[in-house]
Amino acid sequence: MSYNLLKGKKGIIFGALDESSIAWKTAERVFEEGGEFVLTNAPIALRMGNVDELAKKTNSKLIPADATKLDDLENLIKQTMELFDGKIDFVLHSIGMSVNVRKGRHYTDLNHEWMGKGWDVSAVSFHKLLQSLYKLDAMNKWASIVALSYMAAQRVFPNYNDMADNKAYLESIARSFGYFFGKEKNVRVNTISQSPTPTTAGKGVKGFDGFINYAEKMSPLGNASAMDCANYTITLFSDLTKRVTLQNLYNDGGFSNVGVSQEVIDIISKDES
Numbered sequence: 001m002s003y004n005l006l007k008g009k010k011g012i013i014f015g016a017l018d019e020s021s022i023a024w025k026t027a028e029r030v031f032e033e034g035g036e037f038v039l040t041n042a043p044i045a046l047r048m049g050n051v052d053e054l055a056k057k058t059n060s061k062l063i064p065a066d067a068t069k070l071d072d073l074e075n076l077i078k079q080t081m082e083l084f085d086g087k088i089d090f091v092l093h094s095i096g097m098s099v100n101v102r103k104g105r106h107y108t109d110l111n112h113e114w115m116g117k118g119w120d121v122s123a124v125s126f127h128k129l130l131q132s133l134y135k136l137d138a139m140n141k142w143a144s145i146v147a148l149s150y151m152a153a154q155r156v157f158p159n160y161n162d163m164a165d166n167k168a169y170l171e172s173i174a175r176s177f178g179y180f181f182g183k184e185k186n187v188r189v190n191t192i193s194q195s196p197t198p199t200t201a202g203k204g205v206k207g208f209d210g211f212i213n214y215a216e217k218m219s220p221l222g223n224a225s226a227m228d229c230a231n232y233t234i235t236l237f238s239d240l241t242k243r244v245t246l247q248n249l250y251n252d253g254g255f256s257n258v259g260v261s262q263e264v265i266d267i268i269s270k271d272e273s
């Protein structure tokens, strides 16, 4: 269903790789709600994925940018402002990658060079993006910027590895930069902490099936899907949430506030009897 929530709004969406990506679903929903946007991803991801299909479907331009490179970000933002002949109303940062997770390195035996790379891609890229938008004065008043996080930033999930630390850093950047963006430019900055979701990045986490099934059984409303995340994100891009900022917002079916669910107790009790 469309509510025309984003009619007239223009933005940038990072991180659509394939149909399973949270950013892909978000782009589809933003389009349905009347928003216009530029799609972007790292050049290598654009060669591998099928993002041009999404671009065609949503009448959007595709501009490559490695989110760890300031020059790429500057070029992307300038081109977007030229295309739309004005400033930007919304940005989605939907980017994550850990070399240690990819290569199966245990948290107690991390390769710190890889750790630095994952940190740069997953967390520092958000600061680079915010700083580039800020310096270029690219955001309209009351614009909204959202990045995606996971609750391993607050609680221990052993297999989430160094991504837990990257997410904690990402959430902190949202608050710290969000303060200045709010004060100086009337712009909102938030993170959404999303349920485990079967995407390329999600499925890369060791033991993902156990992870997602456990979360499903713990959450009174069940896991939030990529589409649920897209729907939540468009509310944050809309004018209906103008004074929501500096928040880490849980979109997780209630998981984050449950100690244990009866379903999980029943499974454990069965195992013990």
Ligand SMILES: NC(=O)c1ccc[n+]([C@@H]2O[C@H](COP(=O)([O-])OP(=O)(O)OC[C@H]3O[C@@H](n4cnc5c(N)ncnc54)[C@H](O)[C@@H]3O)[C@@H](O)[C@H]2O)c1
Pocket (backbone or CB within 6 Å): 014, 015, 016, 017, 018, 020, 021, 022, 023, 041, 042, 045, 065, 066, 067, 068, 093, 094, 095, 096, 097, 121, 148, 149, 150, 193, 194, 195, 196, 197, 198, 199, 200, 201, 202, 203
């Ligand atoms: N899938 C989950 O379980 C889950 C849960 C909570 C939060 N998240 C977060 O959601 C976001 C989106 O991930 P997803 O699950 O849709 O997976 P995804 O694999 O579809 O998306 C990750 C994206 O990051 C992009 N990326 C990687 N390096 C980049 C770089 N240098 N520059 C620009 N883009 C780069 C990839 O190309 C890809 O499009 C990530 O921040 C992820 O951590 C995912």
